[in-house]
Amino acid sequence: xxxxxxxxxxxxxxxxxxxxxxxxxxxxxxxxxxxxxxxxxxxxxxxxxxxxxxxxxxxxxxxxxxxxxxxxxxxxxxxxxxxxxxxxxxxxxxxxxxxxxxxxxxxxxxxxxxxxxxxxxxxxxxxxxxxxxxxxxxxxxxxxxxxxxxxxxxxxxxxxxxxxxxxxxxxxxxxxxxxxxxxxxxxxxxxxxxxxxxxxxxxx
Amino acid sequence: xxxxxxxxxxxxxxxxxxxxxxxxxxxxxxxxxxxxxxxxxxxxxxxxxxxxxxxxxxxxxxxxxxxxxxxxxxxxxxxxxxxxxxxxxxxxxxxxxxxxxxxxxxxxxxxxxxxxxxxxxxxxxxxxxxxxxxxxxxxxxxxxxxxxxxxxxxxxxxxxxxxxxxxxxxxxxxxxxxxxxxxxxxxxxxxxxxxxxxxxxxxx
Amino acid sequence: xxxxxxxxxxxxxxxxxxxxxxxxxxxxxxxxxxxxxxxxxxxxxxxxxxxxxxxxxxxxxxxxxxxxxxxxxxxxxxxxxxxxxxxxxxxxxxxxxxxxxxxxxxxxxxxxxxxxxxxxxxxxxxxxxxxxxxxxxxxxxxxxxxxxxxxxxxxxxxxxxxxxxxxxxxxxxxxxxxxxxxxxxxxxxxxxxxxxxxxxxxxx
Amino acid sequence: xxxxxxxxxxxxxxxxxxxxxxxxxxxxxxxxxxxxxxxxxxxxxxxxxxxxxxxxxxxxxxxxxxxxxxxxxxxxxxxxxxxxxxxxxxxxxxxxxxxxxxxxxxxxxxxxxxxxxxxxxxxxxxxxxxxxxxxxxxxxxxxxxxxxxxxxxxxxxxxxxxxxxxxxxxxxxxxxxxxxxxxxxxxxxxxxxxxxxxxxxxxx
DNA sequence: GATGAATGAGCTTTCATTCAT
DNA sequence: TATGAATGAAAGCTCATTCAT
Numbered sequence: 136x137x138x139x140x141x142x143x144x145x146x147x148x149x150x151x152x153x154x155x156x157x158x159x160x161x162x163x164x165x166x167x168x169x170x171x172x173x174x175x176x177x178x179x180x181x182x183x184x185x186x187x188x189x190x191x192x193x194x195x196x197x198x199x200x201x202x203x204x205x206x207x208x209x210x211x212x213x214x215x216x217x218x219x220x221x222x223x224x225x226x227x228x229x230x231x232x233x234x235x236x237x238x239x240x241x242x243x244x245x246x247x248x249x250x251x252x253x254x255x256x257x258x259x260x261x262x263x264x265x266x267x268x269x270x271x272x273x274x275x276x277x278x279x280x281x282x283x284x285x286x287x288x289x290x291x292x293x294x295x296x297x298x299x300x301x302x303x304x305x306x307x308x309x310x311x312x313x314x315x316x317x318x319x320x321x322x323x324x325x326x327x328x329x330x331x332x333x334x335x336x337x338x339x
Numbered sequence: 340x341x342x343x344x345x346x347x348x349x350x351x352x353x354x355x356x357x358x359x360x361x362x363x364x365x366x367x368x369x370x371x372x373x374x375x376x377x378x379x380x381x382x383x384x385x386x387x388x389x390x391x392x393x394x395x396x397x398x399x400x401x402x403x404x405x406x407x408x409x410x411x412x413x414x415x416x417x418x419x420x421x422x423x424x425x426x427x428x429x430x431x432x433x434x435x436x437x438x439x440x441x442x443x444x445x446x447x448x449x450x451x452x453x454x455x456x457x458x459x460x461x462x463x464x465x466x467x468x469x470x471x472x473x474x475x476x477x478x479x480x481x482x483x484x485x486x487x488x489x490x491x492x493x494x495x496x497x498x499x500x501x502x503x504x505x506x507x508x509x510x511x512x513x514x515x516x517x518x519x520x521x522x523x524x525x526x527x528x529x530x531x532x533x534x535x536x537x538x539x540x541x542x543x
Numbered sequence: 544x545x546x547x548x549x550x551x552x553x554x555x556x557x558x559x560x561x562x563x564x565x566x567x568x569x570x571x572x573x574x575x576x577x578x579x580x581x582x583x584x585x586x587x588x589x590x591x592x593x594x595x596x597x598x599x600x601x602x603x604x605x606x607x608x609x610x611x612x613x614x615x616x617x618x619x620x621x622x623x624x625x626x627x628x629x630x631x632x633x634x635x636x637x638x639x640x641x642x643x644x645x646x647x648x649x650x651x652x653x654x655x656x657x658x659x660x661x662x663x664x665x666x667x668x669x670x671x672x673x674x675x676x677x678x679x680x681x682x683x684x685x686x687x688x689x690x691x692x693x694x695x696x697x698x699x700x701x702x703x704x705x706x707x708x709x710x711x712x713x714x715x716x717x718x719x720x721x722x723x724x725x726x727x728x729x730x731x732x733x734x735x736x737x738x739x740x741x742x743x744x745x746x747x
Numbered sequence: 748x749x750x751x752x753x754x755x756x757x758x759x760x761x762x763x764x765x766x767x768x769x770x771x772x773x774x775x776x777x778x779x780x781x782x783x784x785x786x787x788x789x790x791x792x793x794x795x796x797x798x799x800x801x802x803x804x805x806x807x808x809x810x811x812x813x814x815x816x817x818x819x820x821x822x823x824x825x826x827x828x829x830x831x832x833x834x835x836x837x838x839x840x841x842x843x844x845x846x847x848x849x850x851x852x853x854x855x856x857x858x859x860x861x862x863x864x865x866x867x868x869x870x871x872x873x874x875x876x877x878x879x880x881x882x883x884x885x886x887x888x889x890x891x892x893x894x895x896x897x898x899x900x901x902x903x904x905x906x907x908x909x910x911x912x913x914x915x916x917x918x919x920x921x922x923x924x925x926x927x928x929x930x931x932x933x934x935x936x937x938x939x940x941x942x943x944x945x946x947x948x949x950x951x
Numbered sequence: 952g953a954t955g956a957a958t959g960a961g962c963t964t965t966c967a968t969t970c971a972t
Numbered sequence: 973t974a975t976g977a978a979t980g981a982a983a984g985c986t987c988a989t990t991c992a993t
Binding site for chain 6: 755756784785796797800805806844
């Protein structure tokens with residue numbers, strides 16, 4: 136039953152790992168991926184270049200690990216929010232609100248994978264597609280459920296989900312990049328009206 | 340009456356200028372901005388590094404000139420398409436179709452400024468906002484006209500335009516990045532239904 | 544008897560030649576030789592790079608012509624001043640005053656060949672020796688005359704002339720480089736006392 | 748009691764630092780500052796460009812560190828020689844001899860800062876003034892002491908020191924640049940006579 | 952495990968020089 | 973004669989990565 140224990144050393148290793156990713160998030164979000172040197176990350180993580188390379192095979196790997204960790208966190212938050220509802224209609228609505236909300240409350244993570252990732256170069260195109268794809272899947276699943284429940288008419292739910300995600304993405308990205316922004320929440324009602332009505336749901 | 344003439348030399352200079360931008364488009368679209376060296380552009384333009392630097396003050400300037408030229412072209416095409424209609428309702432519909440269509444028929448330009456520009460680094464964030472802003476303005480103007488004509492109910496047209504653009508952007512970008520894509524046109528009806536219904540228009 | 548006439552074209556050529564040297568003096572004195580580009584000279588001379596290369600075979604040649612012209616001018620001024628005296632003792636004194644005076648009233652030329660020339664690189668070492676040598680010869684000649692006239696005791700006049708020139712050079716150079724300098728003339732009495740007494744002359 | 752120890756690594760770092768400066772001295776003295784590339788220094792130091800840049804922030808910094816080190820060494824030697832005497836008159840005489848001697852026995856260092864530094868460009872003018880100023884101060888201090896002791900009459904000692912330094916500088920520089928020179932020591936008696944007599948001291 | 956010195960390929964940019972017009 | 977577009981050889985500098993300690 137010692138399954139979940141970790142040795143002292145393992146704990147330290149994992150902590151170092153996390154500390155490096157935290158540092159990488161900081162500097163990459165403020166400078167951009169290309170402009171960030173590995174030594175910047177090392178300094179910010181209070182370690183050395185060699186230390187970074189002990190934990191990660193290279194700069195790309197740090198970035199990939201970082202966006203995976205970030206995407207996972209965002210995804211979990213969104214899924215948790217949706218899971219609180221059971222009725223398909225409300226779940227669909229909740230999904231929309233959850234996305235806007237979660238992105239809005241995690242500005243740096245949002246910027247990381249809505250802005251930095253696509254811009255980090257063609258090497259990461261596939262990753263970008265995957266990341267977006269995950270969220271699109273979440274939306275599509277709710278749309279499918281709503282269709283199955285008869286709440287909305289049949290659609291090409293994959294395409295609709297893509298469009299939803301894109302609409303949210305643009306609004307959120309501009310907000311994330313903008314320097315003097317109003318709260319993102321203000322945009323939710325307008326978006327909600329557009330996207331729900333767009334699939335034929337009545338909007339209160 | 341010699342107003343519009345150019346000397347032989349001026350013509351050659353302008354041609355070289357264009358040739359460099361054409362070459363830059365080629366290599367930047369296929370490799371990404373950061374991974375593109377000035378010498379790559381020079382080689383592709385069949386000139387030398389020094390030649391490139393004679394025409395442009397630096398790498399950034401090439402990129403900016405390139406995205407300006409590309410954005411202008413796309414914008415003109417879209418505006419021309421919309422201008423063919425006079426009825427506000429049809430213009431709004433036309434705008435949507437025009438965007439999808441123009442982006443779909445200029446894949447490289449689309450990729451350049453929907454994918455490369457945001458990813459070229461924080462230095463270009465402002466430019467990205469501007470570029471997107473231009474197209475959002477176009478959409479917003481048509482939405483405003485439709486509201487004024489009573490075709491659709493009043494909305495926060497700036498936000499709606501942003502969302503429209505984002506929806507189109509995502510669908511188009513995935514298509515632009517995807518390696519084995521179906522024609523983009525197939526996505527239009529679905530998008531059209533979503534976005535027009537979203538603002539309260541009946542969709543045939 | 545048409546020996547001294549010049550065709551219109553020759554006049555223009557010579558004027559252009561001079562104009563380029565004037566421009567070169569301007570920019571080299573303010574930026575330094577290495578930091579001066581040929582195109583800087585061309586611009587300052589209100590011509591083109593090709594124009595400059597028509598008149599001079601290369602950048603080095605411009606610099607050499609410039610320091611030759613400058614040195615000649617300074618030398619002529621000094622010689623003229625000395626020539627006004629006939630008594631060997633007064634000539635020696637006049638030489639000293641002339642050097643300080645001429646350098647002091649031609650600050651840019653002075654800087655050019657007391658500061659820029661030695662620093663323009665080993666390529667110009669020989670030239671520097673020559674330039675200094677010319678002035679040292681002038682001094683040595685007057686010293687020799689004074690020795691011959693019995694005004695001063697025999698010395699290694701070449702060495703003394705070198706030292707005189709060096710003393711003047713240092714004082715003048717510091718003055719030429721210094722940003723907020725007193726008039727150079729203030730230094731003359733002190734220098735005069737040192738150098739004349741140094742060769743055994745009584746100083747009033 | 749471990750105050751003065753250095754770790755093995757620190758020693759190695761300092762040695763590398765010195766090795767780079769040694770190499771820089773070699774190549775700069777033979778080629779001139781501008782004509783020396785960082786990679787030349789790297790090669791001469793048996794390391795790589797990156798290695799050089801690890802120890803110094805840039806080319807200018809190498810040069811500045813080098814002339815500082817060189818000037819310090821020359822200064823120390825001169826001060827040591829003067830310090831061996833106590834009588835003001837003999838100290839003044841010793842200062843003169845020390846300068847000629849030290850410069851004469853460190854030809855490369857002498858060339859570095861009497862010839863290369865002024866010529867390295869306007870960026871280094873201030874440094875040149877400083878370097879010369881240090882030696883001028885040393886001379887001026889001895890002159891002041893001699894004045895205070897009544898050995899010589901009052902003078903503008905700063906100016907006299909400048910002139911002394913200039914005289915020595917010129918003689919030494921010509922010797923340093925000249926390709927087939929006689930020993931510098933031969934020039935000392937002549938200089939000594941000129942400069943000491945110049946301030947009113949009897950010369951044996 | 953961690954450090955940081957070292958490597959070296961590669962980048963952007965500059966500029967003396969040439970030459971077709 | 974004059975122009976300025978073009979060339980191409982450097983140059984200074986950066987940085988991902990390696991590795992002896």
